[in-house]
Amino acid sequence: MLGAIAGIWIGLLRVRLSKRHKSGSVSPYRGWMKWHHIIGLIGGLFLLTWVFSGWLSMSPWGGFRDGGGADIAERYAGDPSGFVPTDLPQLARVAQDAREVNFIYLGSTPVMIARGGPQDKILLDGATAQPAPIAQTRIEAIARAAVPNGRLVAAQRLDRYDRYWYGTGDPRSDARPLPVLRLVFDDPVQTWLHVDPATGALLEQMGSGSRTYRWLFAALHSFDLPWLLTWRPLRDGLMWLLSAAGLAISVTGIVIGWKRLRPAKRHR
Incomplete structure (x- = not known):
């Protein structure tokens, strides 16, 4: 969650909407970095809410237990x-x-x-x-x-x-x-x-804890929102779209990380 928050913050600092970068893009990056930047700005918030709600499902510090x-x-x-x-x-x-x-x-x-x-x-x-x-x-x-x-x-x-x-x-x-x-x-x-x-x-x-959990987990993790439940195709389409964005953020992040960690080629 801290990594996602840091990534979103850095991504916002790097984006330019009015005064574009020299390339004419809102992002200063190219290649995999650009894909990671743009997709992260679009889907990063939802990725963060999924990680947060998934963390809550593990009942940290007792979670939202009602007792009895x-x-x-x-x-x-x-x-x-x-x-x-x-x-x-x-x-x-x-x-x-x-x-x-x-x-x-x-x-x-x-x-x-x-x-x-x-x-x-x-x-x-x-x-x-x-x-x-x-x-x-x-x-x-x-x-x-x-x-x-x-x-x-x-x-x-x-x-x-x-x-x-x-x-x-x-x-x-x-x-x-x-x-x-x-x-x-x-x-x-x-x-x-x-x-x-x-x-x-x-x-x-x-109990009151379960009702709070209903919003912090079911609503954030499964999109069980009242207006989306009445439009099931819209809910499913949104889940597919944002899941694809989360996958793209993860894949581009892995590729960028691997390139950074890979030993640099030595020139003779």
């Missing part, structure tokens, strides 16, 4: 005292079209989620395999027990994506379904719980 994350998930599930025997014939009938069945706990209650597609999911009783719809009041009660050091101050049902619950348009990694229930707490880290209202499953938890 695993504990919240464990309390939300409750006491797993051993899954009850399941009526398998009934499960086969009810979930005959499902692609998978998840065995989980919700507030110490064993349940199953039969999934047949992104919007095709059924919550089943863990023992009888009968459909067991869950009310929002029950979800809120489980959430309150999971976050004992804060009050539930808001419960929002999201039918559209927003700045913190969003889809990238990539079907391979896009696991944020709609609608979703956002439960907001006033505990020390300002916890948000995102819960599937159809099954009660805890999908995500975010």
